[in-house]
Amino acid sequence: MFQFVQGEVLKRRQLLNCQQPKSSPAQCLTDAYNLAKVQAESAGDFETYSDFQIVRVCMELFFGGTATTARSLEWLLLYMAAYPDEQSKVQQELDQLIHRNQDTNKSAEEICLDDRDSLHYTQAVIDECYRRVSLSSNGTFHRATRDAELRGYLIPKDAALMPLAYAVHHSERHWSHPQGFHPGHFLDNDGRYQPSRYLIPFMIGRRACLGEGLARQEIFLIFANLMRRYRVELGSDCCYGDREKLLEGRLSLIRVPEKHTLRFSRRF
Ligand code: HEM
Incomplete structure (x- = not known):
C-alpha cells in the first residue's frame, strides 16, 4: 500500500513539474502539498514537508474512508x-x-x-x-x-x-x-x-x-x-x-x- 501510494505521489509530482506556469492551481491534496513543499524549500525550509508525510496522510485518508x-x-x-x-x-x-x-x-x-x-x-x-x-x-x-x-x-x-x-x-x-x-x-x-x-x-x-x-x-x-x-x-x-x-x-x-x-x- 505504501509503495503504491508513494508511486502515485511521485506521478503527481512529475505532472506538476511539467506544468507551466508552476503556480497553476493544485488539482488534488498531493499537488497542494507538493507546491507548498517547493515553496518552503525555496525559502530554505527543508524540515516542514516530507515525502513520507504526504504518503502517510494519503494512506490515512484511504484507511479512514474506505471501510467506514x-x-x-x-x-x-x-x-x-x-x-x-x-x-x-x-x-x-x-x-x-x-x-x-x-x-x-x-x-x-x-x-x-x-x-x-x-x-x-x-x-x-x-x-x-x-x-x-x-x-x-x-x-x-x-x-x-x-x-x-x-x-x-x-x-x-x-x-x-x-x-x-x-x-x-x-x-x-x-x-x-x-x-x-x-x-x-x-x-x-x-x-x-x-x-x-x-x-x-x-x-x-x-x-x-x-x-x-x-x-x-x-x-x-x-x-x-x-x-x-x-x-x-x-x-x-x-x-x-x-x-x-x-x-x-x-x-x-x-x-x-x-x-x-x-x-x-x-x-x-
Ligand atoms: C460514513 C463514513 C464515515 C464515518 C462514520 C466516519 C467516522 C469517523 C469518526 C467517528 C472519527 C473519529 C472522530 C474523533 O476522533 O472524534 C473519524 C475520524 C477521521 N475520519 Fe472519518 N468517517 C467516515 C468517513 C471518512 C472518510 C470518507 C474519510 C476520508 C476521506 C475519513 C477520514 C477521517 C480522518 C482523517 C479522521 C481523523 C481526524 C482527526 O483525527 O483529526 N473518514 N471518522
Whole structure:
C-alpha cells in the first residue's frame, strides 16, 4: 500500500513539474502539498514537508474512508431489505423526482447531489440508519489536555476519554423511538428533512471526522441511485430467526452486521 501510494505521489509530482506556469492551481491534496513543499524549500525550509508525510496522510485518508463508507452502505441496504415499507417510500420519492425532472427536461438518468435537498425522506432514512447503527459506537479515544469538570465530575489531565455515540443515539431524551427504525426522527410536521444535533456519527469538535462531507456525498449518491434501480431483499439463506440480532450487528472497531446475503432485482 505504501509503495503504491508513494508511486502515485511521485506521478503527481512529475505532472506538476511539467506544468507551466508552476503556480497553476493544485488539482488534488498531493499537488497542494507538493507546491507548498517547493515553496518552503525555496525559502530554505527543508524540515516542514516530507515525502513520507504526504504518503502517510494519503494512506490515512484511504484507511479512514474506505471501510467506514462501505459499511455504512452495507447497513443502509440491509435496513432497506429488513424494512420494505421504508424502502418503498424512498423509491416512491425517487420516482417522483425523476418524473419532475423529465417534465422540466432536466437530465433524468441519475440522481445527483443537486437533488439532495428535494429528497426529504431519503435523507431522513440515511440519517436514521446512521443513528440506529452507530457505526463508530465508541468513537475514538481522546486524552484530556488539562483538568476539567463536567457536571460535578473531575476529568483529570491525561485521562483517556471514550465518547459513547451509541448512548447519545439511543437516548430516550432525544429520540421518540430509540430502539426502532423511525425516519420520522428526521422529518418535521410537513415531512421535510430536519437534521438533528444529537446525530453524531462523525463525532463533534476539532478532531471530528475529516471526511464527513465526502462520506455524506458518496453515501447519498450511491444509495439513492441503487434504490432507484434496484429492489433489495434479504437473501433466502439469511438467518431470519433472529432479525434483531442481525440488525444489531456486532461491535469491533466499527459495528458490522452478522453474515447475511441480499438479493437485488431491477425495478425497470
Ligand atoms: C460514513 C463514513 C464515515 C464515518 C462514520 C466516519 C467516522 C469517523 C469518526 C467517528 C472519527 C473519529 C472522530 C474523533 O476522533 O472524534 C473519524 C475520524 C477521521 N475520519 Fe472519518 N468517517 C467516515 C468517513 C471518512 C472518510 C470518507 C474519510 C476520508 C476521506 C475519513 C477520514 C477521517 C480522518 C482523517 C479522521 C481523523 C481526524 C482527526 O483525527 O483529526 N473518514 N471518522
